[in-house]
Amino acid sequence: MSVPARGDLRGIVPDAAAKVAELIGRRADAAALAGAIDAVAAHVAPEAHAGQEITFDFRQAGGDLLIEAHCDGRSSEVRCPLAA
Numbered sequence: 352m353s354v355p356a357r358g359d360l361r362g363i364v365p366d367a368a369a370k371v372a373e374l375i376g377r378r379a380d381a382a383a384l385a386g387a388i389d390a391v392a393a394h395v396a397p398e399a400h401a402g403q404e405i406t407f408d409f410r411q412a413g414g415d416l417l418i419e420a421h422c423d424g425r426s427s428e429v430r431c432p433l434a435a
Contacts, residue, residue, distance in 0.1 A: 352367055352407050352409075353404045354405060355402075355405075356392070356400075356403040356422055364388050365384045365385040365388050368388065368416065369384055371409045372431075375433075376435075377416070377433035377434060378434045379433050383431055383432075384416075384431055387418060387429040388407070388429075390429060392405055392422075394427040395421060395423070395425040395426060395427050405422040406420070406422070407419070408420075412430060414432065414433055414435075415432050416433055417431075418431065
């Protein structure tokens with residue numbers, strides 16, 4: 352999923368991550384997901400300019416949700432533990 356690096360649309364990413372967790376049959380802590388997403392976004396787009404986008408990739412890695420973020424040649428990832 353790609354969203355603008357700055358602005359309101361980036362706010363849908365934690366909801367999408369929670370839905371991905373639900374679709375793979377797990378639960379995720381909403382606050383932990385939002386914090387993880389903010390952390391990787393800040394790493395890949397620390398001073399984003401208008402028009403830059405961050406691409407977020409989600410996949411299951413063992414019992415965790417792996418979230419990768421990519422922007423302007425930078426990338427970062429974080430693992431979020433999921434509950435059964």
